[in-house]
Every structure is written in structure tokens, then in C-alpha cells.
Amino acid sequence: MTKYGGYCGKILRINLSSGKITKEDLSDSLLRKFLGGNGLGISYLFNEVKKGVDPLSEENKILIFTGPLNGTVFPSTSKIGVFTKSPLTNGFTDSYAGGHFAAELKFAGYDGIIIEGKSEKPVYIYIHNENIEIRDASKIWGKINSDTKSEILNELNDHQVRVASIGPSGEKLVNYANINFDGTHWAGRGGNGSVMGSKKLKAIAVRGTGCNINIADKEKFEQLITDYYKKIKENKTLSEVLSKYGTTTATRANNSMGILGTRNWQTEVFKGIEGISAEAIDEKLYEKALACFSCPIRCMHYSEIKEGPYIGTRNIGPQYETVYSLGSLCCNSNSNIIAKGNEICNEMGIDTISTGVSIAFLMECFEKGLLKEEDLDGLSLNFGNEESFIKMVEKISQNEGIGKFAAKGVKIMSEEIGKGSEKFAIHMKGYELAGHSVRGYKGMSLGYATSPRGGSHQDMRHLPERSGEFDRTNCEGKAKLVFDVNSTTAIRDSFTYCTMIEGVVGRVGIDSKHVDLINAVTGIGYTVEELQKVSERIYNLERCFNVREGKDRKDDTLPSRFMNEPIPEGPSKGMVTTKKELDTMLDEYYQIRGWNTNGIPTKEKLDSLDLQEAAKEVL
């Protein structure tokens, strides 16, 4: 138990091999040191999943953690974190999902869940306040995510249960299969769904009514809520644009700057932009704005395809990243095709980003004659071939035919094909690139190269450069920028709050706003310096996890395309991040971080962060 507000003070440990279920206390010292969410996730993962563990073996674990802000009424605090060793990268991966699951788990009385071992038969876990059961899932094994949820809700006869599930893709161990939450959100990236599938765990169902979330300083907290609601109402993007268009306004915005990933990033201007713009998606697809727990921004949308071969298809989204990966990247200019691809990925449970990037890679292989129709199950996999594209999405989701090859991800595919395809395999550390340009932002170049999970746009953020606040064409000062943004993203993922209010809380560096918020909820009494240390502790421990797996400076790199091929056209024509530029930024970044020139944390740095045990293991 804990004296701090916001937390339940307890986690669940469930061993699927032995069936043993234990409730463990979270000590005040652990909470002060690691905070929640991301912090607790890496703390447990580093200690319990050791070097060389096969991600799909019994020894890997799935950790699910909330933070002290989840289940409170502070705006946009719905995110729950999933932490594991990734089958895609063989390194650390974290992924965060919105919805109502995080809050429900807190109301049930738990800050997190550790899942270890492996079940012989398909099972699902049911958590209802004090009562935990491991139940037979043979009837739902093989079902898509929304059907899985419906079946469980019917079986438990309670329509307010929240369900986290894998679809058939996780069961079939697609390298980038993911975990669905509430039928409407996804801890999308890194292959956590396959880890769950390898344990024969189909779902986790939660119903929570027994635990009240306490706030340390109620008066201050009430004032903060009033302040933030005011800021949200005054911000047009947060109060109007997101609820109308979701994040899809980014498509045209990026295209206008000449940094929209197109044709496997051969170029960054898409001629078919009108068909996939925010306006097109709003008109053709979006039906209603919906929201995560406690969020007044309401950026998600229920959508329906109203014409064409996939008429009647219903689902959530698509949001920007999917419009990029299944749209411009594969040269699809029809938003209904994106929506159909999105639906397959969502229901089967695969990451839309890795799916799109993997297909775009194969499209370029086909274009260059490295692969022919007979290698691709007879598919003419041209860029923009809508029928072939949808068939590819289906095959990947089923992990069969050429889909079985694509399901491995672009790094492994390019290694197996060879013939220079490595040059256009768009990944960092095996994790496919998200929808924000590398060449178009010097800061993001460094951020992507150094992100612990890989080609993620969530450790370094593009917004400080896209807004013009920082000059995206210039390498100078970018090492410090990346360090500062990393500091706030680690805090964001530990409190937790959503990227949508990142700008309001503060995106570049930790300041009194972060401290006031966490102290009002928990009563911990952090200073800015101590909170800064927490965020560095989290980042360094993630780095140590990867170093222990053999990753170092050589892995902090970028796809050859972005270091050697300048953007060929458009407003950002000529931009490229050379190896020399990257090396200079890396040297500067490692120095700021307190790491050696090979990107390994020094003993001094780890000792200063109270990570002596990690230092002993890793150095």
C-alpha cells in the first residue's frame, strides 16, 4: 500500500504456467523512484526479463502499467502502457493505448499487471475487484477483436467490463501483432500482441468498482482542472479541430511542407492528397466523435464506408498514422481503401504502421524487379494497386502465403532478399518508421536514431520543429532538443497523459507545470530536479536493457535512403541527413546524456541515477 495519492498501491502478478495469482504491494520508495507507467514498466522489465530471452518464449513477460493520473478526472489521462521484449526488434518496446481500460483497472484496485509463463490452452483473465480468475478461452480463440469483446461481455453478463484482447494475428504470431483495448484502441506497436499470443492469452477482462482514487491536494487539483479545461477550450485545435477531423489534418499539413511519406519514402509529396485529406475522410467516413476516459478532446471517430466494394465496413478511425502508412506510403489515394485496410488491421490485431511500411517495401521490390508476381502469390504489387494492397493486408493478418514473409517486418525481409533492398528497408532497429519525416527534420533524424524502441515518433516529437519553434533544417542544438523532449515524453508516459495535451503541459523540457500536477495528485513533493532525474532514470534503464541485448552506437542509425537520397521534389527538396550530420549529433547527444562515444551509459551516470545494480549487470 502507499501513502501517495493517485495510486492503488498494488499490482497483480499472474503466472500462466502455474496458474498462480499474487497481489504485490508497491512501496513508496519504488513509486518515488519510478513514478508509474513507463517508469514501472522498465523497472520490472529490466529486472525480470534477462539477456537473450526469446521474445516468444515462456521467459518473456507482458507488463501492463498505469500511472497515478489514470482514473482521476484530470483531462486526457486514459493511456495505459504495455511493456515487453519485442519480437520485432529483440529490444525494449513500450506502447500506449487509450480507452477506458486504464481507469477500470485502477477502480478494480490495481496499478498494473505482470503476466509471466505460458498457458497450455487458450485462456483469458478476468479481474473483478478482489476476485481474479483464469478462464477457458477456447470458444473465443480465433475470433476478431470486436467479437472477442462481445463474447466475453455476454459470458460475464456485464456490459461494463473492459476487455484487452489479441486478434487472430497475435495468435498466429505476426511480428507486429498488437493488443486491442475496449475494441476501440490499440497498444499498437512493437509486436506485444504476439508475445501475448505465444502465451496463449487471448484477453484480459476488467471490471472495477471497489477502489476509490484519492487525491493528495484536492484544492490544488481542482484548480488545475479548471485551468487546463480553460486552456483546452481556448485552443482551437484541442476544442474543435481534433473532434471534427481527429489527427487527419496532419496529412495535408505534412504534404504542404513536402514531408509526407510517399511511395516508400522515395518522395515526400503525394499527388493523390485530395482523396486522403482530412476533409475527404470527414465527408466519406467519419460518423461520430468519441472519447477516451476523462478526455474532453474527443479525437477518435467511429466510421463507416458508404460506397464501393467495401460498403458497410464499420470501425474506429483511420487516424493520421494509418492514412500515411496505408495511404500515401503505398500510393493509395482512396480513403475507403485506407479504411478497409484499417478495419482488417484493427480486427485482426496488427500495427497499421508496420503493415503499411512492410507492404510499401514489397511494392518497391516489385517495382525494381527484385520480386515478381510468382514470388508474391500472383499479386501485381504495384504502388497504388488497391486490390493487391487489400489482399496483402489480409495475407499479413493471417500470417500466410507471402503474408508470412511480410509479417516478419522490413528488416528481416530485406536481409533475406538482399540485392540492395536493405537500402530502402524503412526501419530503425527493426521497428518500421512512423509518419513523420526523417529527412524533413534534423531533430527527428536524431530522435528516431536514438529511440529505445526503434522508429517511433513518440520518444522524440516532431512538433517543436514542425511548428517552426525550432529550425528543422538545422542540426545545431538538436541534441539538446532531443534530450529535452525525451525527458518530457518519459514523464508523459509515466503520469500518464495523452500526447494530445503534451503541448499544454509542456513538450520541451520538464518544468513547474509537470511538478505541480504530479505533486497535487500524489503528494510526493518532487522538485523539477528530482522529476528530471526520474525521467533520465527511465531513459537510461531502457538504454541499459538494449545494451544488455548487444545494441549500441551501431544500432543508432537511419535507413540508407534518408542518409543518401535527398528529398527529390517539393517544398523540402534537397533535404537529407548525412551520416556525418548524424554522427555529429550523436556525439553531442551521448555527451549530454552522460554516455560514452559508443552510446553506452557510463558508471558515473548510472550511479548518479541510483541504477548501480543495472551498472553492475550491463557495464
Next chain:
Amino acid sequence: MKKLKWDKKLCTGCRVCESICAFSHEGVINPILSRIRIAPLGKYEETQKSTICQQCKDAECVKACPTDALKIDIKKGYVTFTEDDCIGCSACVEACPFSAIFMHPEKNTALKCDLCGGFPKCVEHCLSGALKVIEY
């Protein structure tokens, strides 16, 4: 009289109304302590169901209450609840045709919407505009 009006088409299912109701009345957050309830419906939670006190002019809960803890206050415009007078019999819960009155699981007194004295917190924090106060 006054009551809350809920627009199903605008409701996004965020449940800020539940959280702020619980927090402002009870000082902690737990939807089970809220006087307003929103539940998800539909395969993709694309629609919601609400349970809201209708502040009835001829309220059944008032008729059922043996102690006068529940009263129709014409001047204020809603059905008031005085916690000190509540004996926890839950006759009001049985009587309400909307199932919109609940029992506090620990205190065993009624959880009854009081429109926060006229300026409901749920309405204030509902940025989609789904919740409003209306005269009827």
C-alpha cells in the same frame, strides 16, 4: 422545474461527468459514487446509454422516502436530498422508474443528483455539449 438534458448524438462516452460528479461530491474518483451514469453500447462503443435523475415534479422517490430526506423543492426547481435524514432504507432506489438513484456502497445513504445546487459540474465539464440544464 430544472433537470439535466442529455443529447445522445453529442455524447462521446468520455464519462468526465461521472468522474467530476464523484470527485466534487465525495472527494475521490470512482464512477460507482457518481449520481450520473454513462454506459457504452454498440460493437465499437459508438453510442451510449445514460442514467440521469429526471427531477420529477411528482417524484416517486419522494413518495417512497419514509423520512423526508428527499423533497420536491419548487423554489430551487429540483428534488433535494438531505443526507443527514437518510436512514439507508433504499426505498427510493426501488421506486425510481429511471433507476437513477443509487446507494453509496460505504455510507449506505442515497446518491441523488442535486444539480450541484443549480450549476452542475458535469455540464461545466462536458465540452461536447451533450449535457445541458433545461427548464421544464
